[in-house]
Amino acid sequence: MRFPRASGVLLHPTSLPGPHGSGxxxxxxxxxVDWLVSAGQSLWQILPLTGIGAGNSPYxxxxxxxxxxxxxxxxELQRQGWLSDAEVLPTPRLLDQRVDYAEVRPFRMQRLALxxxxxxxxxxxxxxxxxxxxxxxxxxxxxxDYALFMALSEAxxxxxxxxxxxxxxxREPFALAQVAAQHAERIxxxxxxxxxxxxxxxxxxxxxxERGVQIVGDVPIFIGHHSAEVWSHQALxxxxxxxxxxxxxxxxxxxxxxTGQRWGNPLYRWEVHARDGYAWWVERMRxxxxxxxxxxxxxxxxxxxxxxxPASEPTAIHGQWRSGPGADLFKAINxxxxxxxxxxxxxxxxxxDVDALRRRFQFPGMRILQFAFGGDSSNVFLPHxxxxxxxxxxxxxxxxxSIGWWGSATEHERHFARAYLDTDGHDMAWALxxxxxxxxxxxxxxxxxxxxxxxxxxxxxxxGQSEGWWEWRMQWSQxxxxxxxxxxxxxxxxxxxxx
Numbered sequence: 001m002r003f004p005r006a007s008g009v010l011l012h013p014t015s016l017p018g019p020h021g022s023g024x025x026x027x028x029x030x031x032x033v034d035w036l037v038s039a040g041q042s043l044w045q046i047l048p049l050t051g052i053g054a055g056n057s058p059y060x061x062x063x064x065x066x067x068x069x070x071x072x073x074x075x076e077l078q079r080q081g082w083l084s085d086a087e088v089l090p091t092p093r094l095l096d097q098r099v100d101y102a103e104v105r106p107f108r109m110q111r112l113a114l115x116x117x118x119x120x121x122x123x124x125x126x127x128x129x130x131x132x133x134x135x136x137x138x139x140x141x142x143x144x145d146y147a148l149f150m151a152l153s154e155a156x157x158x159x160x161x162x163x164x165x166x167x168x169x170x171r172e173p174f175a176l177a178q179v180a181a182q183h184a185e186r187i188x189x190x191x192x193x194x195x196x197x198x199x200x201x202x203x204x205x206x207x208x209x210e211r212g213v214q215i216v217g218d219v220p221i222f223i224g225h226h227s228a229e230v231w232s233h234q235a236l237x238x239x240x241x242x243x244x245x246x247x248x249x250x251x252x253x254x255x256x257x258x259t260g261q262r263w264g265n266p267l268y269r270w271e272v273h274a275r276d277g278y279a280w281w282v283e284r285m286r287x288x289x290x291x292x293x294x295x296x297x298x299x300x301x302x303x304x305x306x307x308x309x310p311a312s313e314p315t316a317i318h319g320q321w322r323s324g325p326g327a328d329l330f331k332a333i334n335x336x337x338x339x340x341x342x343x344x345x346x347x348x349x350x351x352x353d354v355d356a357l358r359r360r361f362q363f364p365g366m367r368i369l370q371f372a373f374g375g376d377s378s379n380v381f382l383p384h385x386x387x388x389x390x391x392x393x394x395x396x397x398x399x400x401x402s403i404g405w406w407g408s409a410t411e412h413e414r415h416f417a418r419a420y421l422d423t424d425g426h427d428m429a430w431a432l433x434x435x436x437x438x439x440x441x442x443x444x445x446x447x448x449x450x451x452x453x454x455x456x457x458x459x460x461x462x463x464g465q466s467e468g469w470w471e472w473r474m475q476w477s478q479x480x481x482x483x484x485x486x487x488x489x490x491x492x493x494x495x496x497x498x499x
Contacts, residue, residue, distance in 0.1 A: 001339050001340070001341050001362050001363070002362065002388070002389065002442065003176075003294075003341065003364060003391075003442040003443050004253060004363065004441070004442065005442050005443075005495055005496055006031055006042045006444075006496055007040075007041060007042070007043065007214075007443065007444040007446070007491055007496040008036070008038075008043020008044055008045055008142040008214075008444075008446075008479070009036060009041055009043070009044060009045065009047075009214065009436060009438075009445070009446055009447070009448055009451065010045040010393070010396065010397065010445050010446065010447045011044070011046070011448040011474070012046050012047040012058070012236050012397070012460070012470075013025065013029055013046060013049075013071055014055060014070070014071070014099055014340060014470070014473070015460070015472055015473050015474055016029055016032060016220070016260075016334070016473070016474065017081070017473065017474060017475055017476055018317070019088075019094065019095070020074055020088070020090055020094055020107065020108060021077075021090070021093070021094035021095075021096070021100060021103055021107060021108070022070060022099040022101075022103070022104050022106035023071075023150065023473065024070070024071045024072060024073045024074075024201075025071055025072065025076075025197075025200035026071075026073035026074075026075055026227040027075075028476075029204050030207055031175070031211055031476075033043070033204075033205070033207055033208045033211060033358070034211075035479070036208075036213050037212065037213065038052070038100065038484045038488070038493075039294075039483070039484035039485075039487040039488050040484075040487065040488035040491040040492065040496070040497045041213065041360045041487070042213055042214060043210060043213065043216050043217035043294070043443070043490070044213055044214070044215055044216065044245060044349075045215075045218075045296070045396060045445050046215065046216065046217060046218065046292075047059075047218050047219065047460075048061065048217070048219070048220060049067050049068055049069065049071070049201065049291055049292075050062075050063055050065075050066060050068060051062065051063060051066060051068045051069065051070075052068060052088055052101075052470070053069070053224050053226075054145070054224075054466065055466040055467055055469065056099075056236055056468070056469070056470045056471070057461070057468065057470055058100045058218075059139055059220045059298070059467070060139045060224050060302055061220075061223065061224060061227065061231060062149070062150070062153070062226060062227050063142070063146050063227055063228045063229065064142075064177065064223045064284055064287075064475050065139075065142040065146065065151075065228075065229070065283075066142070066143075066146045066194055066197075066228070067194060067197035067198060068171070068197065069108070069112060069193040069194075069196075069197060069240060070104060070105065070108050070109075070493055071109070071197060071200075071201070072112060072193065072196045072197050072200060072405075073113075073200055074088050074108065074111050074199060075088055076196075077112075077115040077196065079474050080115075080119075080128070081118070081292075082115035082118040082119055083111055083115050083118075087111055087114060088111070091103070091107070094107060094147075095379075097302065097469045097473055097475060098471040098472060098473060099201060099470070099472075099473060100471075101471075102177045103414075106362075106448065110332070112189075112193055112196070113193075113326065115192070115196075116188065116189045116192040116193070119132075119192055119467070120188060120192075123234065125191065125414060130133065131195075131199075132191075132192070132195050135194075135198065135199075136195070137189055137200075139194070141283060142228070142229070142283070142287070143191060143194060143294075144493060145147070145228050145229075145232035146194070146228040146432060147190040147191045147194075147236055148179070148180055148183070148187055148189065149188040149190075149227075149228035149232070149279060150186075150188060150190045150228070151183040151186040151187045151361055152164065152179060152183070152223040153226070153491045154169060154186060155179075158226075158237075160225065160264055160350045161166060161226060161230075161231045161243065161400040162225075162227050162239075162242055162243030162244050166328070167451070168261070168319050169231075169242075169243050170243075171231070171232070172246045177335070181382040183217060187437070190202060198291075199292060200216075202268070202290075202291070202319075203402055205291065205293075206223050206290070208248065209293070210381065212493065214293035214294060215292040215293050215294070216292065216293070216294040216295075216296060216343070216445070217288055217292030217293075217294065217295050217296070217491060218295070218296045218298060219284070219285075219288055219295055219296070219297050219298065220264075220298045220299070221297060221298055221299040221300070221302045221303070222263065222265035222267070222268075222299070222302070223251045223265060223266075225245055225264070225265065225266050227496075229280075230244075233280060235269070235272055235281055236268060236269055236272055236273060237266040237267065237268060237269060239266060239270055244311065245264075245265075245266040245311045245446050247266075247267050247308045247309060247310055247311055248262065248263065248264045248265060248266060248267065248309050248310075248311050248312075249263045249266075249267055249302070249306065249308075249309070249347060250262040250263045250265070250307055250309050250316040250319065251266040251307050251316060251318055251349070252307050252316055252317075252319060252349070253307060253316065254348075254349065257329045257464065258325065259315040259316060259317055259447060260307070260316025260317060260319070261463070261464060262309055262313070262314070262316040264271065264481075266332045267306065267308060267322075270324065271323065273329075274325065274328060277332050278329050278332040278333065279329070281332070282305045282336045282337065283331060285333050286336075287336060288378065289337070289340060293341065294341040294342070294343065294440070295342050295343065295397075296342075296343040296344075296345055296391075297341065297342055297343070297344055297345060297448060298345050299345060299348075300345050300346050300354070300357075300358065300365075301346060301348060301349070301350060301354045302324055302331075302343035303324040303325060303326065303329060304323075304324050304351070304353045304354040304355060304357050305321050305322065305323055305324055305351070305354070306321070306322055306324050307319045307320070307321060307322075307327060307351065308320050308322045308377075321472075322416055326353075327357060327360060327361075330357075336410050339361075339362075340481050342361070343363065343364055343365075343366065343391050344358045344364065344365050344384070344444075345362040345365075345366055345369065346358055346365040348365060359383070359389075362392050363388065363389075364389045364390050364441075364442060365388055365389070365390050365391070366390065366391050366392075366396075366442060366444065367380075367381050367383075367390050367391070367392045367393070367439075368392075368393050368394075368395060368396065368399065368431075369379055369383075369392065369393065369395070369432045369436060370392045370394065370395045370399050370400070370402065371404045372417075372420075373409070373412075373413040374410075374412070375435055382420070382438075383435055383436075383439045386439045386440050386441045387440070387441070388441065388442050390434045390438055390441040390442070390443075391441060391442070391444070391445060392437075392439045392441040392443070392444050392445070393444075393445050393446070394429070394432035394433060394436055394446060394447070394450050395447060395450065396430075397460040397461050398460075398461050398462075398463050399454060399459070400451075400456045400459050401429070401447070401449045401450060401456055401458055402428055402429060402432050402433075402450045403429050403450075403453055403454060403455050403456065403457050404429040404455055404456020404458075404459060406425060406429075407454075407456065408456070409456070415448065417431075421434075421435055427453070429451075429453040430450075430451045430453070430486070432450065432489055433446050433451065433487070433490065434451060435492045437490045437491060437493075442463060444496060446487075447460075448474055449472070449489065451483055452479070452483065456476075458472050459472070460472055
């Protein structure tokens with residue numbers, strides 16, 4: 001699908017300011033939409049909206065469908081009458097400039113529990129109780145399993161589900177019925193959290209859409225083993241009789257890592273997905289497109305071919321390439337949902353079959369300017385090689401900030417970049433922003449860190465490092481009037497201004 005010429009900003013909601021330790025669906029998010037409009041932007045790109053997992057990563061969620069409860073705006077729950085003034089007062093630690101998940105998670109979850117209790121005490125005829133019931137019915141295809149999974153995870157100290165008592169791990173109906181009755185209150189709590197998230201996020205999305213801003217979401221190709229979907233759809237994944245993965249996902253050794261990357265996610269039994277017309281994937285895409293307008297699919301190359309690692313291997317060295325579902329998956333999605341606006345993350349080892357799959361369905365690929373200056377003029381990431389059906393970034397959430405990249409660049413990269421960009425390097429973040437904006441790529445996305453010319457300590461993630469990331473937050477005091485004016489000016493100059 002060809003995208004209109006436009007540009008936008010990459011900023012995950014957790015990186016927004018706010019009183020409760022991390023950004024959420026509250027006033028700062030609405031203010032950010034207004035700022036995007038003032039800067040002439042029509043896209044807001046985010047990371048996965050699902051819950052966080054190991055290392056606080058949104059790419060290691062406990063559900064492929066459920067939203068992150070930490071994104072619920074507590075002040076809105078106060079306005080509903082479910083929290084008191086005192087209960088939403090922040091502690092000093094919550095005002096830190098980085099997200100301290102050890103503080104944020106218990107603070108927010110305790111208050112969500114209080115709000116859920118007071119919501120459940122409402123009279124049955126209360127209109128909000130009816131809307132909640134309608135939400136639960138509409139999302140029952142994933143919500144019932146998710147809420148039960150979360151309640152059982154709590155009851156078993158968040159051990160891997162394959163370590164639960166066998167009747168629960170194997171999902172024996174009588175055992176599930178018993179524990180559902182036993183944990184009814186917590187099941188209702190987890191459903192309440194999802195209702196609050198969906199209700200607030202969709203209101204925010206509508207606000208953005210009404211102002212000409214579309215949300216660009218993110219779907220990881222793989223999901224975590226300890227997730228509601230792997231537990232509830234075990235036949236769709238490469239698991240042994242005890243529910244443990246037999247093979248796991250990753251990427252082979254390359255220039256960046258001599259041992260590759262062993263992600264550890266269970267792999268799909270694609271032949272089983274094919275037999276039922278890829279119904280699970282159709283529902284997954286249907287679900288994400290309820291929440292966003294455009295979807296970036298992470299590790300798109302895995303649909304053409306993926307690296308299979310025996311689960312017993314400690315690294316990704318001893319794996320093998322296996323064929324993915326290819327065009328059949330996207331034909332099934334198109335048949336059910338129609339052509340969808342999808343961005344293919346086609347970074348890494350990209351073979352002709354990956355490129356052919358992307359082009360067949362007219363999914364724009366990605367071009368990263370920080371990768372452009374390591375070779376010579378034949379480097380495909382250089383703007384003179386860009387194509388219209390691409391999305392150009394100075395850097396993504398997995399890259400250093402542009403200032404951090406420039407500080408660690410090789411002398412060859414520095415010399416090449418200065419000559420190519422016609423700059424002395426003193427304003428490198430904006431030099432890359434200008435180059436991205438000028439590209440023939442239909443879409444240009446700039447990270448908020450680069451717009452603010454922030455150093456490497458402000459990068460969002462460092463692939464392969466499991467601790468200390470996903471914590472960066474912006475402050476409105478960092479944003480000056482000229483940031484929006486300069487960006488809007490570039491977008492007018494290069495025909496990316498919003499209509």
